[in-house]
Amino acid sequence: MNLNRRTKMIVFVGVIFAVLAAVYLAGLFISDDFIAADFSQKGLKPSWEHPFGTDMLGRDMLARTMKGLSVSIIVGTVASTVSAVIALIVGVAAASGVSWLDHFVNWMIDLVMGIPHTVLLILISFACGKGLKGVLIGVAITHWTGLARIIRSEVLQIRSQQYIEVSRKLGHSSRWITVHHILPHMVPQFLIGLILMFPHAIMHESSLTFLGFGLPPEQPAIGIILSESMQYLSAGMWWLAFFPGLMLVIIVLLFDRLGENLKKIMDPYSAHE
Amino acid sequence: MQIEGKNISFRYHERMPWILKDVSISIEEGERVGLVGPSGYGKSTLMRILSGYLEPQEGSVRLDGKPLPKKGISPVQLIYQHPEKAINPRWKMKKVLEESGMFREEVMEALGIERDWLNRYPRELSGGELQRFCVARSLFQGTHFLFADEMSTMLDVITQAQIWNLMLKEVKERRLGLLMVTHNAELAKKVCTRIINLKEINHIGENGNGAG
Numbered sequence: 410m411n412l413n414r415r416t417k418m419i420v421f422v423g424v425i426f427a428v429l430a431a432v433y434l435a436g437l438f439i440s441d442d443f444i445a446a447d448f449s450q451k452g453l454k455p456s457w458e459h460p461f462g463t464d465m466l467g468r469d470m471l472a473r474t475m476k477g478l479s480v481s482i483i484v485g486t487v488a489s490t491v492s493a494v495i496a497l498i499v500g501v502a503a504a505s506g507v508s509w510l511d512h513f514v515n516w517m518i519d520l521v522m523g524i525p526h527t528v529l530l531i532l533i534s535f536a537c538g539k540g541l542k543g544v545l546i547g548v549a550i551t552h553w554t555g556l557a558r559i560i561r562s563e564v565l566q567i568r569s570q571q572y573i574e575v576s577r578k579l580g581h582s583s584r585w586i587t588v589h590h591i592l593p594h595m596v597p598q599f600l601i602g603l604i605l606m607f608p609h610a611i612m613h614e615s616s617l618t619f620l621g622f623g624l625p626p627e628q629p630a631i632g633i634i635l636s637e638s639m640q641y642l643s644a645g646m647w648w649l650a651f652f653p654g655l656m657l658v659i660i661v662l663l664f665d666r667l668g669e670n671l672k673k674i675m676d677p678y679s680a681h682e
Numbered sequence: 683m684q685i686e687g688k689n690i691s692f693r694y695h696e697r698m699p700w701i702l703k704d705v706s707i708s709i710e711e712g713e714r715v716g717l718v719g720p721s722g723y724g725k726s727t728l729m730r731i732l733s734g735y736l737e738p739q740e741g742s743v744r745l746d747g748k749p750l751p752k753k754g755i756s757p758v759q760l761i762y763q764h765p766e767k768a769i770n771p772r773w774k775m776k777k778v779l780e781e782s783g784m785f786r787e788e789v790m791e792a793l794g795i796e797r798d799w800l801n802r803y804p805r806e807l808s809g810g811e812l813q814r815f816c817v818a819r820s821l822f823q824g825t826h827f828l829f830a831d832e833m834s835t836m837l838d839v840i841t842q843a844q845i846w847n848l849m850l851k852e853v854k855e856r857r858l859g860l861l862m863v864t865h866n867a868e869l870a871k872k873v874c875t876r877i878i879n880l881k882e883i884n885h886i887g888e889n890g891n892g893a894g
Contacts, residue, residue: 570767570770571762571764571767571768572767572768572769572770574735575760575768575819576781578733578734578735578755578756578758578759578760579755579756579781579782579819579822580753580754580755580756581781589781590770593772594772
């Protein structure tokens, strides 16, 4: 088959997307029976029956990992979507030409970026009552800064274009110009920023949970699995940490690839070639 | 209608030298004026001031004795040198015409805009073809003055002639006021009813206020 690079890229992106969707759905539809405690099966090494082994309560690690990843993907999706929307609103507002607003937004960005990320996450998650809600809020309101900066400078650059000046002289209002001229230009930045935020969100969710400030212990989250496994690592039960950790890294890398490839596809200067 | 720049002075920054000093210029509707002068002398700046894109530090621009409208549709429209910069690269050409409400048969025909260009993106058209859209876009009912800032400089001779012929026809029919900047003296002679040399109306270099 003779495909050009663009088509290959689109197929590649489609495959990645399908894998991620499959992991999410698998986690969603695995029944809780599979992760029920079974003390006759406890602490088994990886085998054909239990590819990822079992833990000290005899739960199948493959099922737990899948369920954990599913939770991570939901947290990642919601948190980074909220974050990206905040970034879009804040970025466009900062570049609207109102000087005090721009200063305020930049100050906010510096403030959020200036505090060590994990500390801020822990504080917010803790203040919001931990659990899924705390993690979601914490991750959502700490990840918008980078994208907001990019969008702000993008909007500033577009605003100085001649076609914006012309549009104004043709009698169009600021709002009309924002909706028709500026926002369409932000679509690629927004989508790519959103997808590249996924890995961060997932990692931070896991680390928060690992540290005990995130999801509750009964939830099958990757962070929980990893922090539990720490107790048994010295007993030689390496599979408890290895497989879930590896899967997390793979999912994060897949999201990263997805974003990078979408960037190539949506690059405005190659879009119509 | 008459557009008038009164004692216009302009510089880009307080510590920069004046670019324009005490420039007065006036154009009547139906008049075709050529603005000539050396490169970097402020021709484009003057044009941007007269069409309301820039605010002069001193002096004022008046349309029939009233200040230029700041909001809403401007009766003074500027056509740029680089059409590819003056058109949103993400818009199809049809939308470009719709933006100014000029998606109309007669205008498209008058300017030689072909139907199948309308569904293309700007990068899929040549400079001359794009410039036709810029002209068409500016020719709506409320336009009284057209300012052309080296509008045809980047185009080949044949396209230049085509665009100017079409443009002149429209300008004459609708008795628009035209102000054009060009380095092409022959073109200016052919198109204009009056030629202004910016050097003669710009008072920089007098009273120690000049450049340098």
